[in-house]
Amino acid sequence: MxxxxxxxxxxVGSIAAYTLQRNGSVVSVVARSAYDILTNEGFNLESCDYGNIxxxxxNFVFKSISDAMKSKGPFDYIVIxxxxxxxxxxxxxxxxxxxTKNTSIVLLENGIGIERSMFKTFPDSIVISGVTLIGTTLYGKIVKHFSQDIVSFGPFINPNIEKGLQIEKAKEFTKLYSNEKNKIEYNENVKYFRWRKLIFNGAVNTTCAITGVDSGRLDMFGGMHEVSVPAMKEIVEIAKADGVELPNDIINFMVRLDDGEYAPPSMLIDVRRNQYTEYKVLLGNALEIAREYxxxxxxxDILYHLCKVIQMRIMESHGKFVLPEKRPLIDENYQIQFKE
Amino acid sequence: MxxxxxxxxxxVGSIAAYTLQRNGSVVSVVARSAYDILTNEGFNLESCDYGNIxxxxxNFVFKSISDAMKSKGPFDYIVIxxxxxxxxxxxxxxxxxxxTKNTSIVLLENGIGIERSMFKTFPDSIVISGVTLIGTTLYGKIVKHFSQDIVSFGPFINPNIEKGLQIEKAKEFTKLYSNEKNKIEYNENVKYFRWRKLIFNGAVNTTCAITGVDSGRLDMFGGMHEVSVPAMKEIVEIAKADGVELPNDIINFMVRLDDGEYAPPSMLIDVRRNQYTEYKVLLGNALEIAREYxxxxxxxDILYHLCKVIQMRIMESHGKFVLPEKRPLIDENYQIQFKE
Known part of the structure; x- marks a missing residue:
């Protein structure tokens, strides 16, 4: 246990918490806005894998990481x-x-190169990659889980520590997460799965967020073919330079990923809610890797910079910085002051 | 007269109507949503050129072009x-x-290549170009006219008819429009002014509309330098191929056009109001010309296709087409049916 x-x-986190708990782990969660709901009523899951829960x-809900650590730590796994x-x-x-030194970190998150900052901060840590193909949304207390929880786990190899232990921990977590309803695999080819998913996220998710339409409309309105497909081709090339050869039909597969559905991808949902997008890990990190090669x-590049402007717009609306009432002249070289 | x-x-039209009428022309206008206001109270102009009107x-307000023609036609000029x-x-x-064959058309509108469809429909027509640098807004019945009405008129040369007559008519209209308050010139280098203005409209106006920020923020958030400037360089090249050599500092000039101001350009205002943008004449026509050369x-190209997706989104929201409730499969080759 x-x-x-x-x-x-x-x-994603709600299904992950439910899955681990159902399988026998003791699950503590940290929640801010949902703290009251989770401690009083709980969430309702309408799950294609588990039925209506x-x-x-x-098991335990905390308002902060420190509270959780004090009360229930140390943890075997921190799942992010x-x-x-x-x-x-x-x-x-x-x-x-x-x-702690006995804690493994599981990054059940999208994006490429996301382990880099972990290894920098925790040089001896075990960091496990989880790439999910789940379809799920959360509105209020309702989790609509509409496509099977398919996850590939594997270790992000940390060169500072023994490889065997990293593999062992990743395999152990894969077992903790697997059951007869979901479709979970252990696979050491972490990069492959991350680049594969980035084809969609870096090219389609971003374009949907920028244009304000779901992937179905993006295709019907011409943006998929004219913008996202060229972007996908570029990401295929970055992956190749990074040692990952994706299958020939990968682009066609991603174009058709939501065929038959008007599916709003995550960044579009974020922009519609005026929330921050993951454009850095879904596209920016890939472009850093492209520069290295x-x-x-x-x-x-254009999609990235358009996403960046939109992120800055959202940051300003959340008071992350305040611009001078009168726009400074360009020669003044004004620098935006970000608040903590 | x-x-x-x-x-x-x-x-723009309100200031043009007032200007022509003040100068002595008889002005009939066609108005739909503003018909009642214009026939009853009229507009209030807060004009930097003419004061508070x-x-x-x-002189006359009509609900349709046909009504206007029946009652007050034929016209010497149709100003669009x-x-x-x-x-x-x-x-x-x-x-x-x-x-009619005695009617000259004045296109007091933005964009490049906008005369092409006129010559196609009216092969022997005289079409006059008007490029304005006016700053003005209309909210309800209030016209806020905040920067001088500076217009360059000249003939779009129609190869089917005698050049002299076209020049004469353009000069005549320039006189009809000029007064001691505005700053009006006759200039046969129509293409030059149109390409010059397109540097801003095709590159900055579009990027602002796509990202949802004004030109000041676009610059401060990095989008001007990373997206609009490369786009401007491309438009400079199209113009050059089309015979128009723009000055060396044109891009720097356009980057600084709104320096010191957070100025929302027209397409951004349109998108914010969920209204159609002029992306076809402000960018699309230029790209058609680029293809010819x-x-x-x-x-x-990317900016154009992103604008197109956004236009389609706005069209759908106005009921210009209705998509099937269930997204058709890609293999069905569904074609969007536009309503009239």
Whole structure:
């Protein structure tokens, strides 16, 4: 029986918490806005894997990482299912109070290169990658889980520590998460799955967020073919330079991923709610890797910078910075002052 | 004394109607949503050129082009100051009922290549270009006219008819429009002014509309330098291929056009109001010209297609088409059915 701390009770996190708990782990979660709901009523899960679960409550709910650590730590695993927005909230800072040398970190999050900041902050840590293909949304206390929880776990190899232990921990967690309803595999080819998913997220998710339409409309309105497909081709090239050869039909597969559905991808949902997008880990990190290998990415570069402007717009609306009432002259070289 | 029909009583059209009427022309206007206000109270102009004009009414107001033609036609000039959205409302169809062989058309509108559809529909027509640098807005019945009405008029040369007559008519209209308050010039280098203005409109206006920020924020958030400037460079190349050599500092000039101001350009205002943008004439036509000359425009192409998706989104929201409740499969090759 593992002692698990889960950070990020969103749509993915709720299913992950329920799954681990159902399988026998003791699950503590950290929740801020949902704290009252989770301690009183719990969430209602309408799950294609588990049926209708009324009033699901995690074993323990805490308001902060420190509270969780004090009361239930140390943990065997810290599972991170928060939105990954390093430009706003670096996850490694968030979980620092609960990290111990016996704790493995599970990044059940999207994006490429997301282990880099972990290894930097926790040089001897075991960090497990989880790439999920789940379809799920959370509105209020209702989790609508509409496509099977398919996850590939594997270790992000930390060169500072023994490889065998990392593999062992990743395999152990895979077992803790697996059951007869979901479809979970252990796979050491972590990069492959991350690059594969990035084809969609870096190219389609971003374009949907920028244009304000779901992936179905993006296709019907011409943006998929004219913008996202060229961007996908560039990401295929970055992956190749990074040692990952994706199958020939990968782009066609991603174009058709939501065929028959008007599916709003995550970044579009974020922009519609005026919330921060994961554009850094879904596209920005890939472009950093492209620069390291000297790969040109003209389409992705534009999408990235458009996403960045939109992120700044959202940051301003949340008071992350305040611009002078009168726009400074360009020659003044005004620098935006970000608040903590 | 000229008999003028003006179509499009928006911010620019209101100042144009007032100017022509003040200068002695008889001005009939066609108005739909503003018909009642214009016939009863009139507009209030808060004009930097003309002062505060309370309850300005055009000489005659009509609900349709046909009504205007029946009652006050034929006209010497049809002045078009509508938004130029050929994908939604082709202007040549709109004005057809009022066009005669003695009528000159004045396009006091933005964009490049906008005369092409006119010459196609009215092969022997005289079409006059008006490029304005006015700053003006219309909210309800209030026209706020905040920067001087500076217009350059000149003939779009129609190869089917005698050049001299076209020049004469353009000069005549320039006189009809000029007074001691505004700053009006006759200039045959129509293309030059249109390409010059397109540097801003095709690159900055579009990027602002896509990202949802004004040109000041676009610059401060990095989008000007990373997206709009590369797009501007491409437009400079198209213009050059089309015979227009723009000055070396044109891009820097356009970057600084709104320096010291947080200025929302027209397409951003349109998107914020969920109204159609002029992306076709402000960027699309330029890209058609680029294709004719074999100029590559990778950045502008992406901006164009993103604008197109946004336009389609706005069209759907206005009921211009209705998508099937269930998204058709890609293999069904579903074609969107547009309503008239």
């Amino acid at each position: 593992a002692n698990v701390l889960l950070v990020g009770m969103g749509a 009324l009033n699901y409550k995690p 299912t928060t939105k990954n927005i390093p430009d706003i909230q670096p996850v490694e800072n968030l979980i620092a109070p609960a990290f 000297g790969i040109k990415t003209p389409t992705c | 000229a008999n003028v029909l003006l179509v499009g009583m928006g911010a 309370l309850n300005y009414k055009p 100051t509508t938004k130029n959205i050929p994908d939604i409302q082709p202007v040549e169809n709109l004005i057809a009922p009022a066009f 074999g100029i590559k425009t990778p950045t502008c």
